[in-house]
Amino acid sequence: MSETRQDIGIGELARRAGCLPETVRYYEHVGLLHETSRTEGGQRRYGEEAVRRLTFIRHARDFGFSVEAVRELLAMSDRPDMCCDEVDTIAKHHLEEVESRLQRLSALRDELQRMIGQCAGGKVESCRIIEVLSDHQLCDSDTAHGGAHDLGEPPAAAARRT
């Protein structure tokens, strides 16, 4: 590897990867990004390699890989001569999780649609939605959403969209 100039500030780096400087510092803090060189005044300076690494991280996170999984993927991409079985394993494991979440989500959607379809729009007293929520027996399937509380949106996600 040749020496590259380290002349990118944290703000520029973040902008190039589509995140905030705070996020960069966070990744450094949790060890996804190495500590980098500093100016005399103590400000971080990065090179192109950091841009690539951060882009990889953001991209993997966009794919829904956990930070832990990203850590492993990074470790592997740092050793290009290794066998990529493990990469494959992580991706497949992630795919399985995504698929199981898809199943539970679509069962949940069906149940919600049923609930809403049955609500006649009268008083709360006779509301099917409240009824179904009050009495599990009224559900179509018992297995359909046993773990649906796993499907909540992480708080940061909403904020990121604003």
Next chain:
Amino acid sequence: MSETRQDIGIGELARRAGCLPETVRYYEHVGLLHETSRTEGGQRRYGEEAVRRLTFIRHARDFGFSVEAVRELLAMSDRPDMCCDEVDTIAKHHLEEVESRLQRLSALRDELQRMIGQCAGGKVESCRIIEVLSDHQLCDSDTAHGGAHDLGEPPAAAARRT
């Protein structure tokens, strides 16, 4: 309403609704459950009404409603003579969220499947998975997973399964 006996301990209540005592105290803390009577020694005692209320909460959470949404649903179920339009609105809004999440998740699944299918199983150097993660250009669709990081599993979910 007739006076009912308050002779259920927090552990029994939690067990009946399928959660932990800590969760019950948490719901009290955030105001989903009213404060209840106590023994002389200061321990909480509940009646059947609390069992129903907690069951409703757990059930709504299972459906993926946020705690805030549950709070609103509870407020409405407490007023049975009200019009249930608002219940309907909350449920429909939730359904929309579920559907959009479904779409993004299935786009993500397709992309993961494509990635995995293309990995020939050699060295990391030539691994398609790493390549795709490194270079967004290699993705099929750019719109497919722009918000896929919304799909991570809340931390508590994993713990709850252990």
Next chain:
DNA sequence: ATAATCCCTCTAGCAACTACAGGTTCAAGT
């Protein structure tokens, strides 16, 4: 020289709980 940005560290906050620590109370058995 000075103003406008940028950047620094540290801490707290979000959701929705879970998990302790260190102490108290209850119910049952002897």
Next chain:
DNA sequence: ACTTGAACCTGTAGTTGCTAGAGGGATTAT
């Protein structure tokens, strides 16, 4: 009556993956 053991209490810290703010210092452009 006493003792044991389980259940309970409060309060705080941890989880994930960031984001936001306070209260400063550094860099850059004019």
